[in-house]
Amino acid sequence: xxxxxxxxxxxxxxGIRTGVVDYLRxxxxxxxxxxxxxxxxxxxxxxxFDLIVLDIMMPGEDGLALCxxxxxxxxxxxxxxxxxxxxxxTDRIIGLEMGADDYVAKPFSPRELLARIKAVIRRTRMLxxxxxxTETSDTISFGQWRLDTTARHLLDADGTVVSLSGAEFRLxxxxxxxxxxxxxRDQLLNLTQGRDAELFDRSIDxxxxxxxxxxxxxxxxxxxxxxxxxxxxxxxxxxxVHGDAP
Numbered sequence: 126x127x128x129x130x131x132x133x134x135x136x137x138x139x140g141i142r143t144g145v146v147d148y149l150r151x152x153x154x155x156x157x158x159x160x161x162x163x164x165x166x167x168x169x170x171x172x173x174f175d176l177i178v179l180d181i182m183m184p185g186e187d188g189l190a191l192c193x194x195x196x197x198x199x200x201x202x203x204x205x206x207x208x209x210x211x212x213x214x215t216d217r218i219i220g221l222e223m224g225a226d227d228y229v230a231k232p233f234s235p236r237e238l239l240a241r242i243k244a245v246i247r248r249t250r251m252l253x254x255x256x257x258x259t260e261t262s263d264t265i266s267f268g269q270w271r272l273d274t275t276a277r278h279l280l281d282a283d284g285t286v287v288s289l290s291g292a293e294f295r296l297x298x299x300x301x302x303x304x305x306x307x308x309x310r311d312q313l314l315n316l317t318q319g320r321d322a323e324l325f326d327r328s329i330d331x332x333x334x335x336x337x338x339x340x341x342x343x344x345x346x347x348x349x350x351x352x353x354x355x356x357x358x359x360x361x362x363x364x365x366v367h368g369d370a371p
Contacts, residue, residue, distance in 0.1 A: 130246055131155040131173065135165045135191070136180040136208065145178065148235040149242075162186045162194075169200050176246055178238070179225075180208045181216050189220055196224035197275060204245045208233070222291030248315040265301050266365040268349060270340065272297065279339060292317060293336050300350065300360035309357040333358055 132149055134156060136142040142158045149156040157172065159165040161183060168174075177195070181188035192205050207220045207228040217228050226245045229238050265272045269282040277294045279287040289297065295317040299308070310329045317332070333350055342349045351361050 129153070129155050130175040131157070132176050132178060132242060133157050133159060133165065133168060133172075133174045134178045135159045135162070135183075135188070136178075137161060137183045138180070141180075145235065145238065149239065152239055154242075162191045165191065169203075174203055176204045176206060176242055176249075178206050178208060178242070181220065182210050189216065189223060192220060192225050193223045204249050206238075206241055206245055224295070264367040266367065267301065267304075267362045272301065274298070287339055289339065292332060293339060296332050296336055300358075301364050304360045304362065304364045307353050307356050307359045313357065
């Protein structure tokens with residue numbers, strides 16, 4: 126049976142969430158609605174979703190906090206598209222830094238939202254199906270480094286903290302989730318930045334160079350991120366995923 130993508134629409138505005146759900150269903154998708162974060166988490170426990178449309182401006186726990194919690198929990202692999210009513214770019218940038226895959230500003234056309242949903246799902250599935258995704262963890266070890274996935278920073282062999290920007294963290298996390306796999310530049314750009322690449326670095330090569338500097342990885346003797354001519358990059362160091370802290 127052909128898979129039909131299932132979308133969860135989370136918005137406290139009854140008219141918006143029911144209108145979006147109806148439009149998505151009319152265009153061949155499965156769609157469910159949640160009025161707040163608690164309802165969202167309850168549905169995630171009982172159903173599988175291909176993408177979450179998440180409103181930022183909600184009473185109680187807002188969309189930014191919910192996005193951060195999703196990325197820190199067992200549902201971290203589900204793509205998130207944010208809805209924001211603000212003209213200011215701050216919420217959008219913060220949302221992308223917290224791991225959102227894209228955003229649409231209110232008021233929006235249902236047609237644009239549908240196009241964005243399909244684009245995010247398509248980007249998410251760009252990687253070959255056999256690429257391994259690490260399970261939720263507090264720490265990932267590789268070489269002389271440990272990545273604290275909760276605090277989003279690196280610790281060297283002496284325990285010294287090396288802070289990472291949001292873009293650097295996402296790029297490193299992609300590499301750590303897919304070690305010993307050659308990833309093309311297009312795959313890395315889409316997985317780390319989506320359509321808002323201009324908010325960060327336009328060049329994936331520059332991002333890789335910055336991450337190598339953080340890892341103290343010699344460009345000539347690459348121990349962690351190796352360049353594969355005409356193909357992209359590969360994270361060559363073995364990776365150890367530690368279990369969740371109690």
